[in-house]
Amino acid sequence: MTSLFVKNMVCHRCIMVVQSQLDKLGVVAKSIVLGEVTLEEELTADKKALIGAAFKEVGFELIDDKNSRMIEKIKGVIIRLVHQENCAVKTNLSDLLSGELHYEYHSLSNLFSEVEGITIEKYFIAQKIERVKELLVYNELSLSEISDKLHYSSVAYLSSQFKKVTGLTPSHFKQIKENKRKPLDSL
Structure with a gap:
């Protein structure tokens, strides 16, 4: 299981947008709450970079x-x-x-x-x-x-x-x- 921390998630619509971006990448989220996404799988560096780029396109940012x-x-x-x-x-x-x-x-x-x-x-x-x-x-x-x-x-x-x-x-x-x-x- 992997947790990702996401900057700029401030509302329920943000959660839906993050879910949509993950769906497009074929990544399964166990849970999504404001500022945090828990994934079923461990991520490779490349997959994490893809998620980061997808989030950035819609105004979010991964926080390390x-x-x-x-x-x-x-x-x-x-x-x-x-x-x-x-x-x-x-x-x-x-x-x-x-x-x-x-x-x-x-x-x-x-x-x-x-x-x-x-x-x-x-x-x-x-x-x-x-x-x-x-x-x-x-x-x-x-x-x-x-x-x-x-x-x-x-x-x-x-x-x-x-x-x-x-x-x-x-x-x-x-x-x-x-x-x-x-x-x-x-x-």
Whole structure:
């Protein structure tokens, strides 16, 4: 069994694209989750290079070094938490990351800040704000409902954080026609 670590996998569509690329190459995946592919077979260097090239064509990248793999795992946990689980966590982010990744949060935090140039908390906030933008654009939920869904302590706190990050109030953002959301892999 072989594990491949993949950079820029940020959503369920990414998993489908990776699966499609593997299918084209005749490679059987045992499992595919954000940032990681587990294969049934051991790979030759040539086969791994083919997979890397196929992934690169669609915007992904194989990661070989330990630090980069850990960064992608941290991002994967945060993206899943914010975009798929709507921040439905019964513990704080540091405990969640430590528990899922089996490292002390202090070590994870230092590595993330050193490699990414921002703190885990700022990355988490950026992801939450992108999720707020997405929900505002869909126009299906009120700001109060979005605040509840993403576990903000209040609408005022959500609005304050939104304005601090984007420079706009949520209502002004909603009014402008060109809602410029960032791709999740560029945060």
